[in-house]
Amino acid sequence: MIPNFKAHPWHGISAGENSPQVVNVFIEIVPSDTIKYEIDKKSGYLKVDRPQQFSNIIPALYGFIPRTYCHDEVMQLAIDNGSTDVETGDLDPLDILVLSSHNIHGGGLVMEAIPIGGFKMIDKGEADDKIVAVMVGDHAFGHVRDISELPDAEVKRLKHYFLTYKNLPDEPAKCRIDDVYGAAHAREVIEASKRDYASKFGG
Structure with missing residues (x-):
């Protein structure tokens, strides 16, 4: 009899x-969550990481x-594209x-998505890219293929979250976004992160 097991979401599922x-x-977090969850490596x-x-x-x-x-690969890509004072990647899986x-009610699930761009975020010397994607087959967003096709207000809303989600009131910003990039560069970041994974954990 084959024992039941659960594939590790980071290592046991392909990209x-x-x-x-x-x-x-x-998916770790959905918009209705008031708690920030993250994978236990x-x-x-x-x-539970912390309350939002x-x-x-x-x-x-x-x-x-x-x-x-x-x-290293993700860090070098950031440097090659103009970011300064970057010392490493953030040593985590690539955020998306x-x-x-x-309306998806909870995390802990796997879905397919199409990368359309991203934010080159630098967080205290770490390259911490945030890929932006659309869910495959989504009725409202599924046709989008590049972040330039989104309304400016939507891009600003996403940027605002990442620039403020770690801050307490009246604190200086802890991170910055050096670039908003399109689908082609998002694919480069993904490939760089896959190479970093292979170097760290094997192919």
Whole structure:
């Protein structure tokens, strides 16, 4: 009899057969969450990180691309594209925000998404890219193929979250966004993070 087991969301699921054009995403947080969850790297289960601070509620589905890691390759890509005082990647899986019109009630699930761009975020010397994607087949966002197709107000809303979600009132900004990039560069970041993963954990 084959024992039951659960694949580790980071290591046991692929980045997607058609990655980086279409990627698998493990969703950790949904917009209705008032608690920030993140993957426990050892067990693969979701754990409570912290309550969301003040009004900073995640604006879309949020998670990571399996079998990615942000280290030297992701750092070098940031430097090659003009970022300064970057010392490393953030040593985590690559973060991804998935736009969808559907009301998904909780995290801990896997979906396919199409990367359309991202934010080159630098957080205290760490390259901490945030990929922006759309859920495959979504009725409102599924046709979008590049972040330039989104309304400016939507991009500003996403940027505002990432620039403020760690801050207490009246604190100086802890991170910055050096660039808003399109789908082509998002695919480069994904490939760099896959190479970082292979260097750290094997192919």
